[in-house]
Structure formats: structure tokens, C-alpha cells
Amino acid sequence: MPVSLDWMIKHLNIELIITNSYILKNSKYKDEILKKGLHKFFGFDGVIYTDSGTFQMYSQGRANISNEETIAFQKAIGSDIITPLDLFTLPSDDKKTARLKLEKSFERSSLLEKMHESYSLPLQGGLYVDLRKKAALLANKYEPAVYAIGGIVPLMESYDFLNLVKVVYAVKSLLKPNVPVHAFGAGHPLVLPLLVLLGVDVFDSASYALYAYDRRMICPHRTYNVDELEYFPCSCRYCEAEIPKDLTTEELAKHNLTVIFEELESIKEAIHEGTLYEYVEYKLGARPELVKAYRWIMRSANKWLQSYEPMSRKRGFLTRDESFKRPLVKHTKNRLSYVKSSCQEVESFMGKIPLSLALSYPFSQVSTYKHEYSWYAESIYFMNKEPLSFIKDVLAYQFRDDFSYKVKWENVKFIYSKTTKRLREVRYKNKVMLTLRSYDNLFVPRDEFYYFLKSQNINFPYKVKVFKEAEPFVKSGRNVFAKFVKDVKGAFQPQDFIAILSEDGRDFLGWGQALLSHKEIPYFKRGVAVKRK
Amino acid sequence: MPVSLDWMIKHLNIELIITNSYILKNSKYKDEILKKGLHKFFGFDGVIYTDSGTFQMYSQGRANISNEETIAFQKAIGSDIITPLDLFTLPSDDKKTARLKLEKSFERSSLLEKMHESYSLPLQGGLYVDLRKKAALLANKYEPAVYAIGGIVPLMESYDFLNLVKVVYAVKSLLKPNVPVHAFGAGHPLVLPLLVLLGVDVFDSASYALYAYDRRMICPHRTYNVDELEYFPCSCRYCEAEIPKDLTTEELAKHNLTVIFEELESIKEAIHEGTLYEYVEYKLGARPELVKAYRWIMRSANKWLQSYEPMSRKRGFLTRDESFKRPLVKHTKNRLSYVKSSCQEVESFMGKIPLSLALSYPFSQVSTYKHEYSWYAESIYFMNKEPLSFIKDVLAYQFRDDFSYKVKWENVKFIYSKTTKRLREVRYKNKVMLTLRSYDNLFVPRDEFYYFLKSQNINFPYKVKVFKEAEPFVKSGRNVFAKFVKDVKGAFQPQDFIAILSEDGRDFLGWGQALLSHKEIPYFKRGVAVKRK
Secondary structure, eight states, X not given: OOSOHHHHHHHSOOSEEEEEHHHHHTSTTHHHHHHHOHHHHHTOOSEEEEEOSHHHHHHSSOOOOOHHHHHHHHHHTTOSBBXXXXXXXXXXXXHHHHHHHHHHHHHXXXXXXXXXXXXXXXXXXXXXXXXXXXXXXXXXXXXXXXXXXXXXXXXXXXXXXXXXXXXXXXXXXXXXXXXXXXXXXXXXXXXXXXXXXXXXXXEOOOHXXXXXXXXXXXXXXXXXXXXXXSSOOOOBTXXXXXXXXXXXXXXXXXXXXXXXXXXXXXXXXXXXXXXXXXXXXXXXXXXXXXXHHHHHHHHHSHHXXXXXXXXXXXXXXXXXXXXXXXXXXXXXXXXXXXXXXXXXXXXXXXEEEEGGGTTSTTTTTEEESSOOOOOHHHHHHHXXXXXXXXXXXXXHHHHTSSHHHHSOOOSEEEEEOTTTOSEEXXXXXXXXXXXXXXXXXXXXXXXXXXXXXXXXXXXXXXXXXEOGGGHHHHHTTOOEEGGGEEEEESOOOTTOEEEEEOTTSOSEEEEEEESSOTTTGGGOSSSEEEEOO | XXXXXXXXXXXXXXXXXXXXXXXXXXXXXXXXXXXXXXXXXXXXXXXXXXXXXXXXXXXXXXXXXXXXXXXXXXXXTTXXXXXXXXXXXXXXXXXXXHHHHHHHHHHHHHHHHHTTOOBEEEEOOTTOHHHHHHHHHHHTTSOOSEEEEOSOHHHHHTTOHHHHHHHHHHHHTTSOTTSOEEETTOOOTTTHHHHHHTTOOEEOOOHHHHHHHTTEEXXXXXXXXXXXXXSOOOOBTTOOSSSGGGOOHHHHHHHHHHHHHHHHHHHHHXXXXXXXXXXXXXXXXXXXXXXXXXXXXXXXXXXXXXTTOOSOOSOEEEOSGGGGGSHHHHHHXXXXXXXXXXXXXXXXBTEEXXXXXXXXXXXXXXXXXXXXXXXXXXXXXXXHHXXXXXXXXXXXXXXXXXXXXXXXXXXXXXXXOTTTOSEEEEEETTEEEEEEOTTTOOEEEOHHHHHHHHHTTOOOSOEEEEOGGGHHHHHTTOOEEGGGEEEEESOOOTTOEEEEEOTTSOSEXXXXXXXXXXXXXXXXXXXXXXXXX
16 A cells, blocks of 8 residues: 555544455454454544455455355454445346346345344446346345445446446435445546535545556546646645656555545535535536536436425526536426416526516526626516515415415515615514525515414415424424424425424424425434524 | 745746836835846846836826836836836726727837837727727737736626637737737636637736735635635645634635646646647636636637647547537538548538548547447448548548549558558558558658659648758758748648748758648747657
8 A cells, every 4th residue: 555544544534444354354464453453453443344355356356255254354353334245246247147146235235234233235236227226225125334336436447427327326316315325436536526416425445546556646627647747737735746757656646545535625615505516517527428427417317306406505607508407497497386476577597587586596696608687676676666476476486385375465564674775574563574585585484474374374385393302492492303303294405494393283383494305304313304593 | 925935936836927016116125126136136037027007006096107217117127028007998998098098008118119128018908809909910010028918807806707808819819929928917727728728828916915815715616715614625735724714824825826836737738738628618617707708719719719720639528518619620620621532421529521531530539428439440441441532531631632632543552550450551662651640540741752742743732941041950850940931831730741842942851740830930930830750
């Protein structure tokens, strides 16, 4: 290894290491590891995940070990996540072989399930989408620590990203959402953004070292042959050599690892900021195979991705023709179908929309290379002049329901900002009921709004009921953990405002914002489902 | 200044520094600089280029200096490139004002021209393309060290890249090609690739420092507010802090500078490798305004860019819908118009093409996200079976001429590779005349080919004549310097093979490959025009 684990622990933000038990078992350190245990041997107190000899069977032709042996060894050395000896499926395997390997792999995993171990469940199936789906459905009956999508390294090696995303999507879209998903052997900055978009959580790769031995330099958008470089397109800590040619294998390996981790940080920052699609599309420009894969996703995985589409983001950029196929666009079309506006229509990047919605997300937040608008002043004028029409339309759009058109808006008062002169609040009998959020022109509801609707027997569409034991916590303003959610109503999505009700559904406990979609909450046993304020 | 010049000289690959004489003149160091001279004062023996107070007049409203004063001061301190006090034109200036400022700026530059100084000629004109063109045509009568496009900082600050490229193109496409062009104040990694594509050579920017004071972190594809970052999307030498928030102004400034220089290195590497369009298109994904600007370039600057399109590249990626509008595509269509093939047609990324050309650049070198081909075996079969049809078509395509169809191909023999079984050489009376280059399936001509054509009174279309004094050097295999080229014939482009003839045009001296297009060579007084072998 060109880089020591000590160095990695010290210099990289590593949360988990994956190491190969087959290699350890055949190394001179075997006895020492058995005696000390993995954690002490490596001096790492994070999670240690061990792989079996499967990949070696593929890359070296054979591995001299049985499923029982590798499991016993991984257990003996104190692995936190054990991997069975599954059967690596090649892209060239025929369907019968792929099916047999899939079934055999499950058989081998069953042993770990029976042992109640913390383990990784490898999912094979080759290039056969129906087998991959079958694997996912079977996998949902197991309780592993992680699902691992196997047999994809040859696809990444040959830049066959189209088949890679087909396989990953087939599996991930059917798996229970509460178990993390690992893409075995994925680590190049080129594919990481796409895989994250498809919901992959865990990555591992030895490419940093293998590429370094091969004199290949991983950069965010491509790989260079370091000896062919005339200039020095990197300034990382390990690229201090005078010219690229002078980089040692160790420096190159450190560089490669650093770039991979920087990529993960960039992706996390994009998720944090709400710009993952922007980031993914930026990186598409690096290879035509990525475009091919993304176009497939926009076509075939769109509906699934729509269910994770948040209600709003601070901003958005559409920079490619493919951008107009984003789940955002299709999801927004769906939201628009609930609006029964009678106001004038204006042109948006998605075609004609009611003027009442022109300032709401995404119409005035998203910028494209094709469109420029001149309705800002006009839509502010409309909002201030006809607040009720405006409110009805925005609520229908925001909550995908027609309740706003049924409500009797009596004793309601509109408050305007003194500085911006724009509508700011809706009050009922002088109590604030709705606040208009400035950055996306959508409403933040207050408790009074729920009572106002209830007094007219109007049903608010997005609701969760919480178990009795959680009621006092919710009342005091605490977040709602997924395991305390008894019941979910309405097709709400991340960031949507939802009413939190008591177990019997009679008492309103407060408003919250969904962190998960309505589809995910029932699966999760840990973590926050609904955020307060 | 958050970063010292000593640090910059030590850590960055700086070839030239630009410093502001107005600020120096008003600093406490004025007398010291006057006494020691700029180079000694800064301890820098590279080129020092001084700016006048123009930008300060714009950004601070006024500068208390005359044209004569600033020129005298810059001369006194030993500046290598002096800038007159031109008049900064605002995007909001009306046309009359812009024209007056332009004319006044030229008047002020004239003083330096008369003094025979090494100076920078600032070109103004605001957003008025016709004034920018007028400026370029006027500028061609001057002999400055560098042309400087002024008044563009406000465009970059407001992400108005569309007007930026309109202005830069208007100027650059009309300027003499032998004088370097400087884009005043351009330095963000977002715009550098586009500006290089349009032919800008010199950049300067104080943004590294200004942004650092403002807590803004420049990254290759965007700017982050460093205090809002949750993750750390950089691993440069100066990003060693635990979290981004902890970066000091000095570290941030060093980071910003490092990223800007890394961007320049990446661009240079792309030029070196022949993948500048790929790189520019990759970066387009960062902002819709870049896409807007690029689409305009592909539409309006395409013909001009085509004249710089090299005959061949090792590979190419088309990753956006915009890619299909590249000069490459239009230029290739032009090449195809010379082919009078009677062979079968096949589908390429550009539509139908003769099978005889399917292996030639760019048809089998360029990969896209839309196309996959199956004619490889078929086209090799055709080439081997009907070599003469193949040769005629490729030569017509390669040299944009119909001479290959007029030649009597008698006493000609085709040689096939023993290993690849593919056509490799064309011989005439057993002497090698043409070699087929494997990576792009185009021909490399040998001396014998010229004599073969001459014996049939066939005119080879691409030629240069060199002055008598250079003839012996060319005969001995040396490169041809631009200043020794007497005459240029044919619309050849970079990398095209051209026949080098004696001054009187009677003797063939050898083949060479153009490094410049036929349009550029007459202007250059320095550097190699035609490369040998």
C-alpha cells in the first residue's frame, strides 16, 4: 500500500474503513490480527467493514475459501460489518448463470441473517434488470446493516455508466429506504455525483492506489496520465512537485485519495445547499457516457425522484437541455394541476403559468440560459391588489389540494410590509395565520391557520399522527422522530408543512416540516421525520 | 495586501505582474520606487506592466492625474509596459459618450505611440459592438506591446457573460493576430476558458484579494461564501484549516490565487492536448449565463473560429446539445463538400457520410451521448478492398481539393500492415508516397508525393514560398519561421500538411505542418509558422 492507514486517519475525514478479509487471512499478519482484533491492529475505532474474497475470485480467477470460512474469520477478527462470499456476476454472464449466482448469493447471506450478525447483503444480478429487481425484493426480507450492489466494477471500468445507473436504479428504487446502500468498488469522482443522486450512501475504492501504481492522476472531471502532462492542473497538498512527472507513487496515491474525498465534500455541500442537480449536471459535461446515463435517469427514474423533490429551494440553475427534464419540472407541473386560477397567464421557463404564481418557487428562483422575464412588477402588483386570489392559488399549488377554494375567507386581514410594500401576513381576527416567505413566495402556516380551517370543517391535506408517548414532546416544540409517527396522510414531500396530530387524531399539536417524504417515514426507526420551526 | 509579492513569486508560476501606477504614485513608497525602479523595488525580474488610474476613476469616482503625468511617472519608475489614462466606458454610457471616450482614449494612446514606448493600447467602446469594431480597426494602425480590452469588469461582476463575449469577439476577431490581447480585470475561473477560446492571452485580477476580504472563496466552478460552508470542497495547500470558517483572509487570498492559477494550468493542458472545446463545454454547466454566451459564440463567431480549427485531434467528446454546433462540425461539413465519393453512405454523428471516410477524423475519434456505430469492420473492409476510391476520397477531404480525382494513379502500389492487415502505405515505383496515420486515418505525404503530382502537372493546393536566405535551412529539415515566409497559397489550417517551395516557386524544399492558419502567417514576425516532421 502506497499510503498508510495512520496517514489516512490523520488526514482524511474517514467515517468507516473497508478492508479485505481474504487478503488479511492470507497475509503474514493473520495471527496478529486474530490475536489483537481488527480495531486494535489498525488503530481505528470507527466502523470496520470487511469484504470477503468475492472480488478476488473475479479479478484473480479463484479464491481458496468457503462462505463458512470467510464468515468465521471475519467474526473472529471482530469485523463490524461482515460480508458473505457472494458470487460475482459478470456483465457477460448469461441470464441463467446470473440467476443462479444471485440465488446462491442469497443462500450464503442467509447464514449471516440467521446468526443475527451485523452484515452486508450483496445484491447481484448482472446486467439483467429483472434479476436486479428480484434481488431487491428478496433483500427487503432481510435485516442487514447495509445493502451492497455488486458486480458493477466492470461497468465503471469500461465507462458503461448507462448500464451502471440502470442496475443501481433497479435495486435502489425497490429497496427499503431505511437501510444504507453501498456501491461496491465505486470511487471515481466522475460517477460519485450520479450515484448519490440515485440514493447510494456508501462507497469504497482502491483506485487511489491502483491508479497511482499505473501513474494515473484522478482529477474531479477526468483522469490524466501523469507522465503525459505538460502543465500541472492540481494544487492539492500533495502536488508540491516541480512538474507532474516528478510525483512519486505515494504522492500520487495521496493526491488521488484527496481528490476523491474533496469530491465527496463538494457533493455533501451541494446536498446541504439544495443544488445537487446543478452539481450533477455540471459534472455531466466531463464525459458523453455520463450524459447518456443522466438522460436515462430523467426519462426512467423521474417519477421515483419526484417523490423526493423538496417543496422549495433557495435557487436553481438550468444549464443543459437535460435540465428541463428534471423531476423539479415534472413535479411542478403536477403542483400546477391543482391551481384553478382565473388570473392572467404569463410565460415561465416551463411555459404559461398563472401570474399569481410567478413569484413562487421555482418560477422566479430558477434561472436558465433561455429565458428572461419582465413580470416581476406586474406580479407584485397583482399579489397586493388581489391578495385573496393570490392566496388561494398559492395554497392550492403549495399543498396540492383545492381546500383554499372552499374556505370562507371571512374576518381575514392582509398585512403589508412597510419597507417592501409587499403582502407579508394573513391574519384572522388579528391573529397571524399565514406568513409569506420572501425567498420563495410560499406560505408558512401558524397554529391559528389549522384552527381556522377546522372551524369550517376543512381538512388539511398533509398530516401525521404521533403516538401518545410523544405528544407532550411535540407540544413543547420538539422534533418528531420517525419511530413516534403512527400514521401518515397525504403525499407530502421533504420541506412540506404538515399538521402534527395526537394519536387519536383529535388534537392539533403544531406544525412541522417534513424531512422525509410520506413514503419514507413508515420505514425509518431512527432519526427525525418532522422538524419543528 | 493579504499576500506578499515575494510569496507569489515563490509559489506561483507568474510570468508577468501588473501593478497600478496610480496607487504607487500615491503611496508612501513613491520616492523609494522612483529611486530604485520598479524591478528592484519589487525584487521581480520578469515583465512589469503598469496600469494607469483609469479603473480608480471608475471605481472611486475620480483620480487626480493627467495622461501626461501618469505616462511620465510610469516611465520614470521603469515600467516594461505603460498604460495611458484611457476613459473607462460604463455599460450604461450612451453611444455618444462611449464614442467620445473611445476617441479620447486613442488620442491619449497616440502619445505613447509617438514616444515609441512599449505600451498597452486600451480599447473602449462600451456595449456598442460597432464602436468596439471601430476601436479594433483603429488599433491595427498602432504598434503596442499588448491590446487591452477595457470596460468589461462591470459585465463580469453582473455575470453578463453574453455581452462580455460579444465585446471581446468584436475586438479580437478584427485585431491583428500577432499582438497579444489582454482582458482588463478578468480573473475568475468561470470566465477564463471562454475568454481563452476567443483568443485572449493575458489576464489580470485583484479578485483573489478583494474576494478574500469579502470572505468569498473562489472555486473552479463557482464562488462560495466561506462562512456558509458546511463542508470543505477544497484540498489546496492553503485549505488546511479544520473548517472553512477558520480560514484567515491571508489563507483565503492564497487559496483564491492558487485556484485561479490552477485554472490557467488546466486550460493550458487542454490546449496542449487539443481538448479546449471539451473543457470549455464542461465548465459551461456552472452557470446558465455561460451557456448563453457559448451559444452566441457558436452562432456568431463560428466562421472565425473555423479558420483556427486544426485538421485533426486525437479524440473528442460531445457532451451537450451545443457541442453539435462546434466549429469542428461546420468545418467538417465544408471538408466533406470536396468529396465526390460513389461509395455507400453510413450514419455518423453529423449525419450521412461516405463509408470511405468513416475511420477518418472526426467520425471515429469523436464520441457523443447519442450515437453508436457498427461500421468499423465494414469500413476497414472497404479501405482494403478499394484502396484507390478510399485514397481519392480521403485526400479530397483532407486537402479540400479535387486533385485526387484528376491524378492518374499508375504504377502505384498499396502496402498493408502485417499485424493489423490494414492499408498502411501508398508507393509509387516502390518509393513511399503516402503513409496512413493510424489514429485519424489521414495521410502523411512524403517528398515523392509532391514529385508524383508535379510529373502530372497537378497543383498541390497548400503551399508556402520562403525567402531565398531560408532555403538552405528548410532543405536541411529546419522549421520555417513566420518572418521567412514570402507567400502563402491555399486556405490551410493548423496541422495541415503544406508544400514548402523556394522563393521563385520552382523548387520543392519539403513538407511541413502548419502551426498557424494561412490567415495568421503573414502577420507574424516571430515564431515558427511551419513545423517539420
